[in-house]
Structures are given as structure tokens and as C-alpha cells.
Amino acid sequence: MGDPLYAGGVGLTVVLVTLLKVLVTFVLLLVATMFMVWFERKIVADMQHRIGPNRAGPWGLLQTLADGTKLFFKEDLLPDRADRIVFRLAPVLAVVPAFLAFAIVPIGGNFAEGGTVSMFGRETFLQLADPPVGVLFFLAMSGIGVYGVMLAGWSSGSKYPLLGGVRATAQIVSYEAALGLSLASVILVNGTLSTHQIVAEQAGAGFGGIIPNWNLVVTGVVPAIIFLIAGTAELNRPPFDLVEAEQELVGGFNTEYSSIRFALFFLAEFMNTVTMSALVVTLFLGGPSGPVWGPEPVRTWFFPIFWFLLKLVVFLFVFVWFRGTLPRLRYDQLMDLGWKALIPLALGWFLLLGAVRVARNEGWNLVVTFGAITVVVVVAVTLLNLSLRAAQRQRLADAEVNA
């Protein structure tokens, strides 16, 4: 399967087309990031009865550019007690995976007709790379990105960044599990790890011909919600921004950073937000799929990209909405939500989807199957609650002994 661009061997045209795609992806992500920073500030301002940036350019659109330019010309500080090599490496380690992760996102192509576009006489996917392990690649990149945050905190030689780094590690370990388990539902339903294939699976008309065949519906909404919540935590965005809790940790892991190195962290954070939104769209909302009309270039180029960007903006808005609404979680609440709610829920839902699939494949009686599932769910929830309560009793008893 794979990109038809590479089917007939690699020639000059293929290399040039690939380079063009690299360039476009790079620029698109940078522009999207710039837009996202502005978008977030504007939306949050609207929610808080303020105006938001409106000085640089029309509606303040160039504010990010101005801020970036300012940051680049600031003094670059290296703390005395910092680990010099790791301190320099950390921002790069944060920003490179953020760029790479976006490479697997299909940003266009009419998936009702194969999902390819024609570029200089060659058929190709509108995504930089379509590795057979695309989703795993994304998880790997977001995992490596955490090293940037963690090492930045550790190498600063300062206590608050260190605390921020430790928090980042714990948070990502906790939420990567829920993220992965909600992804597993998608993989189970679509039977592939390639992002292109996952989008192609969602392309057809769904239930009743009206409701789209998106994974949001097919996997039953819950994995999508878990993915969104776990994704927010993975991004260290509010309400999960304990890593850079200003009130507690000065600035968090990036306290000691300034100038372009700080800008890189900032960039990585917002690029990850864009990538995460794009991933939600790809995995659960059918990526660029949607109704298309018109002649050839409009049908395969304009509409899919339009639908993709529209869905992307919706989720960017959701992330901003989270920030505008929810106060930051306390550390124990964060861990509770991750371990006691999201992971069991994601795992349970995954098993449920699996059971339904097996039942359908084997032709079992639907009523009996659903009865059995209900019994199992009730038993599992009860057991989970009992174990949580037992653990709490044990903790309280321990606290009494120690006190």
C-alpha cells in the first residue's frame, strides 16, 4: 500500500515532489503555529471581555511575528550551574519531534476516490510520509518531545525547573497510557496503523447514509473524548499545565531559558497543539473527508483541504476553550483522573469494542452478548471501586500509624 509516488522507483521528479512536500509541510506548520498563538490570545480575550492583540498587522495577526523577532534578539543566558550540553540540546529535542510528528497527517486528497492528488503528473498522497506504523510514529515523537521538557528541567541546575521536569515525566507517563489505549480502539476498528489507511476507512457513507462513517461514531465517542483529554494532558496545556504552573514553579521547566531557546519551547508547545488537533481530526473525524463538488482540481484539492482545516480550527478552538474555562488541576487530582478514570475507562472500552467485534464475526446471539457484556462491566466497575476504596482505607491506616 504506501504512497503511489514511490511505486515506480525514485527519479528526479519524485525527489523534487518530496522536497516540495517537505517545504509545504514545514511552512504550513509554522504558519499554523503562528496563527494558533494569535487565535488563542484572541479567543481567550473575547472570553474575558478583553480585546486581545490588535496592534501588529490587521487584527493583530502579525503579533506572533513581532514577539518572535523580539525573542530572537534577546540576550541568551546560560546559567552557571547548568549542564551546558544538555541545556543546549533540550530545546532542539523538544522542537524537532514536534515538526516530525506532523509529517504523518494527511492534509488533503479526496478519499472517496483513493485519496491521491495529481502533482506534476504524478499521483501522490497529500501527506509528507505514510509509514505503515504512522500512529506509533506519532506516539514515539510525542514521547521523545517529553525528553526535551524533562532534560530542560534537569539541566537547568535550578530547583523549580527540576520540579517542573519531574512533573512532566509523571504526567506524560500517566497520560500516554490512556492516550495509547484510546488509540487502540481506533486501530482495532480500522485494522491499520497507517494514518492514510485510517482516513480511507472512514471515507464511506456510514449508518443510514447520513451520519458519516467517522471513527468518532464507529468507536462510540468515548475513545475520542479520552483521546482529547489525554491529548490535552500530553500537551501540558491548561487545565493540565502543572509543568509550567507559574504560581508554584515560577515558570516551570523553562524558567532558566531565554531568547531563542525559550522561543523554541514556545514554538514546540504550539506546534504540538496543532499536531494534536490534526491527529484528533485524522483519527476520529475522517481527516479531509467531507462532501465535495465541482470539477477536478476543486474536487480533489480545494474541498478536502478546506474540510481538514475547518475541523482543525474547531479542535484548536476546543483546546482554547478548555484553557478559558477550566482551572488547573491539583497534582493528586491529575493522577486520580489519569489512573483511576481514564485508563480503566479506555481499557474497558477497548475490551468492549473487541467483544462486540468478536461476537459479530462469530455470529453470536446479540442479546446474550450484550447481557454478558453488561454483567462483566458491572462486575469490573464494582471490583475497581472496591479496590480503590480498600487502597484508600490502607492509606488512611498508614497515615495514622505514621502520625
Add this chain to the structure above:
Amino acid sequence: MGYLEGFAITWRKFARGFVGDDIVTTEYSAGTRSGRHDEKRPKPERFHGRHVLNRYEDGMEKCIGCELCAGVCPARCIYVRGRDNDPADPTSPGERYGYVYEINYLRCIHCDLCVEACPTEAITESKLFEFSFTSREDAIYTKDELVVGDDGRPKRLPWEDWRVGDDEFTSGWVRATAPQGSAAYENRVAWSGELGYGVRAPEAGQASESATVDPGSHGHGHDHAHDGGHH
């Protein structure tokens, strides 16, 4: 579900803010945007801004070099030296005049005590507060810069950003209050005339004896009722 209610609230606020409703921020910057100046909120009547040194209608300076302003200044930012008037060509109507008058705006806290202390309404404040300078020399305003021009208006220095209304009512007239501190005190006009304007008419509530306000209608009769007796 408390969280969901919160989302509804932020959504409503967003919807109103998006169409420009309900925004509490007022546009303010001393700069320009796409070629035009920002509009600013009107400033209070008795705003404490940059000082001016006033002159009488005939062009004479009101400052008599008494140094009371310098003495009362808590920030010690005023430096005054008086000198005897030349009898043939006096600068002020009195015996002496302010020969040197300097205010250091790096120290001034705009408390207005100098204005209160001045016996001749010589020093008052305009409503200008946007005068960011780029050197310590510019920060020290000299007498030439502080004294009003021949049209009776404050001089505009290159680094100052005057807006409409900033240079109106900068004289002692706008500060005029009754000795007991009530703006509604009604008595004869006690403020001096000024260059370019003459003696200004009183505001509402500062009417002179001849004004058509019946003093018995409220204040006086009310006092009677409270005292329970008569004078």
C-alpha cells in the same frame, strides 16, 4: 455537572466578545494605528498632569518666587530662585519674580501640593501625562518650558503628546474650591484672571453672590430645621 456549566459561560462570553459586545478594555496607546491616533477616554477635570506656570491677562507672570512650592514638595523636585523685579520692566506684578524655576519630572509624583501651596495660582497642572523623554536633561523642565505661551496655552514640547482638551482649563480656575473644601460653595469669584482668557466665569455650583440661586431654598432652610431654633 459544574464543568459543563463553566463551558456554557465561557461560550456565552465568547459569543458576546466576538461581536464586540461587553468589552471592558478601552483602546489606549499614545501611538497611531493605520495612520490615525487612538481615541482616549476623557480625563477627569482635575487630572494631575504636567505643570504650567500661568500669567495674568496683561502678560505678567503670576509667580513671585516665594519658593512655597519648593518647600512643600515631598519629592523635592522643584527648584526655585527668586529675584527682585526690575522697576522699569517688571516680570511679575509683585516685588519679586521667579528667576529660576525647574521641575524634575523624574522625581515629581504629581501630588499637587505645590498647586495648593501657591499663593498666586502661578503653578497649576495640565491634563498632559504622556511626556516620555529620552534624556535626563529633558526630564528637567525649565521655566521657559513651563510658562504658558503668549496665547495663554501651555507650550508644546517635541516629545509631548497633547490631545484635545489636555491644555484647556489648566489655570487656577479649575482648582478653585471653597476654603472649607466644598465645590458647591457659593460665593464671589476669587480666582485671578489669566492670559488669553480673562477672568473665567464660575462653574455650576461656584456661582457668585449675584447669581440667581436662591440660597434659602435648600442649604439655609435645611439648617434651620435641624437646629430646631433660630438665629
